[in-house]
Amino acid sequence: MSDGRVIRELRDQLAAAGLHGSFLVRDLSTGEEIGIDPDAEFPVASLVKLPLAIAVLTRISEGIIDGSTMIDIEPGQLTGGGLRGLGRFRHPARIAVDDLLYLSVAVSDNTATDALFDLVPPPEVDHVLREAGIAGIAVRHRTEELTDTPAQRLGARDVHLAQSLAIGSRTAGGGHAIPQLDMSHANTGSGRAFTDLLEALWVPARLPAGVAAQTRELLGENLNRHRLTPDFSSDASKWSSKTGTMLNLRHEVGVVEHDDGSAFAVAALTESRVPAAIQPAAEAVMGQVARALHDQLRDR
Numbered sequence: 001m002s003d004g005r006v007i008r009e010l011r012d013q014l015a016a017a018g019l020h021g022s023f024l025v026r027d028l029s030t031g032e033e034i035g036i037d038p039d040a041e042f043p044v045a046s047l048v049k050l051p052l053a054i055a056v057l058t059r060i061s062e063g064i065i066d067g068s069t070m071i072d073i074e075p076g077q078l079t080g081g082g083l084r085g086l087g088r089f090r091h092p093a094r095i096a097v098d099d100l101l102y103l104s105v106a107v108s109d110n111t112a113t114d115a116l117f118d119l120v121p122p123p124e125v126d127h128v129l130r131e132a133g134i135a136g137i138a139v140r141h142r143t144e145e146l147t148d149t150p151a152q153r154l155g156a157r158d159v160h161l162a163q164s165l166a167i168g169s170r171t172a173g174g175g176h177a178i179p180q181l182d183m184s185h186a187n188t189g190s191g192r193a194f195t196d197l198l199e200a201l202w203v204p205a206r207l208p209a210g211v212a213a214q215t216r217e218l219l220g221e222n223l224n225r226h227r228l229t230p231d232f233s234s235d236a237s238k239w240s241s242k243t244g245t246m247l248n249l250r251h252e253v254g255v256v257e258h259d260d261g262s263a264f265a266v267a268a269l270t271e272s273r274v275p276a277a278i279q280p281a282a283e284a285v286m287g288q289v290a291r292a293l294h295d296q297l298r299d300r
Contacts, residue, residue: 006296007036010289014270017285021270022191025293028202028255028263034297035191036289041174042269043186044137045244047194047251049104049113051137053218054201055120055128056101057211067098071115085109105218105242110143117142122187129197132206136193140185180246191267194253198265202255216240219254228268231287232256232294241266248272250279250286256294264297266290 014020014036022042024035059065073086073093085107086093095103095112097119103112120128125139174183201219204212219240225233227250233239241254253267268290272282 001296003034003296006292007034010036010292013285014289017282018272018274018279019270019282019285020273021268021286023269023290023293024191024195024265024267025290025297026195026199026265027297028199028265032297032300033195034293036293038191038195038267040269041136041183041188041190042251042271043181043183043246043249044189044194044269045187045246045249045251046108046110046113046143047189047242047244047253047269048139048143048187049108050194050197050215050219050242050253051129051134051139052113052116052120052125053101053105054132054197054207054211054215055125056097056116057214058128058208059120060097061208061211065097065119067096067101069097070094071097071100073111073115086111101218102221105215106221106223108224108243113143132200134193134197134200134206137187137189137197139187141187178247181249189269191269194267194269195265198253198255198267202263202265216255222254227283228252228254228266228287228290230284231291232266244269248274250282252286252290262298264294266294 022037022040024033024038026033056065060067071094073089073095075089075091085103086109097116100112100115103109104116122139122141129137176182179185200206201212201215219242220238222241222243224243227243228241229239232254236259238257239254241252244251248271250272251269255263255265257263268286270286272279274282
């Protein structure tokens, strides 16, 4: 089947699930790729933790930060902890920078992430990306802002109202009534930008080899495995990734490495038109569409 026909059918599949998004799959050996609106930009939610990890590891490699430095975390000291990791701690803790990196990337712990942003603020993360020649990702704010949304203020019973506001309040120019979804305020990126970032990690010409290797290891330890993992992880392949979720946004970017030596970078950034927080069918469609693009590219 031709690429054009496959893409048309996958667009229809996304629309039927109430989704639209930015998808790109790239063969890391040949550079060949296939995608659906790969240059469309979205607020990236927790995907921002990937460039942050790269920036922190870069500063460690330069000797500016010591990965063994202990950071004091007080309960309630940092906002944005949510229900994961340090956000549930009741007592003070001392945690090394290296371990905060694990919590931020593998567990998607917002409190650990903001402790790292204290060491490498958003403008400096942006600077590290630019120095490495990686364009298209804007890092503008810490993760504490990601939890101060209508979903948190309205509560679980009215989550559909928060979702409806997220769906219906975007302007043609990318503005939004919710700051975290406003393209001029949010951390943003596209499927292509994150694919470029993944390529820089797996084909490390732009990033120090040690930084790339440590980041790949963190992505391989990701504990959030409900989205694209079922379509890419098997006995004959390894899936390393980072997810991002906020209001009606559902993202995942990663690399699948097959036993035959081939490797493909995969980016799936989506926005839902369905006013519900829990959408397992949408998660499944994301994986199916990404896998279909991968298979089309691999079978060329």
